[in-house]
């Protein structure tokens with residue numbers, strides 16, 4: 001009987017998947033009501049991969065068109081700058097235009113905008129809010145940027161005092177920290193991976209103005225007592241994903257020898273989310289066998 005009880009306990013522990021490692025010890029008791037249960041790893045997907053691809057193609061396609069226009073304008077601004085010798089004006093106009101256009105592009109493609117702002121939870125730091133439009137249930141709301149590590153790859157130094165290391169259902173880790181050693185690692189991997197003229201990942205999420213405004217999912221906070229309004233979903237980039245759109249993916253493999261599709265993590269809305277609401281996920285998932 002004791003053996004059976006021990007076995008049951010072992011099974012429950014094995015099936016318990018915590019998304020953010022340091023959070024587990026201190027906060028589990030606060031989250032019992034909003035724990036997320038899934039029946040099998042593979043089914044931890046509120047929306048089909050095809051649906052995810054569709055949204056990403058739409059958003060990235062719009063960003064590509066926008067960037068084409070902005071590039072032209074930037075060239076014009078640069079030539080204007082050389083004539084006028086007032087360096088900062090042209091740069092400011094360019095950056096301001098780009099930020100406003102980022103919002104427009106996202107709003108026109110998905111019907112909402114999200115932004116980082118101080119969290120509504122005391123002492124929780126920064127959170128992510130819906131700042132324009134409305135998010136319907138079952139939509140890609142954000143992306144979790146960062147360096148992707150296989151379960152066996154070394155991440156010890158990057159993970160010290162780092163609350164941004166996200167654990168996928170299958171043990172793959174995504175380091176979404178935009179500072180310190182994590183930032184250096186991401187940048188160097190991103191610069192390493194080019195295919196001819198094509199950049200295969202975006203590193204602007206490391207700055208205050210990401211080119212892909214959805215790539216701020218690492219700042220979504222954990223829900224305390226009320227249920228989460230978004231959840232994480234693993235997404236492996238399909239072979240047919242257009243090469244010219246990879247430049248907007250905010251993830252890069254730590255080792256480029258790894259022969260598997262690029263792992264991305266997206267956040268999906270679990271219910272309709274209104275303008276002004278903060279996004280909350282659950283940092284824990286229970287996988288029932």
Ligand SMILES: C[S@@+](CC[C@H](N)C(=O)[O-])C[C@H]1O[C@@H](n2cnc3c(N)ncnc32)[C@H](O)[C@@H]1O
Pocket residue numbers: 020023119121122123124125126127163164218219220221222223224
């Ligand atoms: C992935 S980060 C989220 C972004 C973080 N808020 C920030 O400003 O950097 C996870 C960390 O956010 C904080 N956090 C997340 N949810 C929280 C909550 N409900 N209450 C208090 N702190 C929270 C904790 O410090 C946690 O280690």
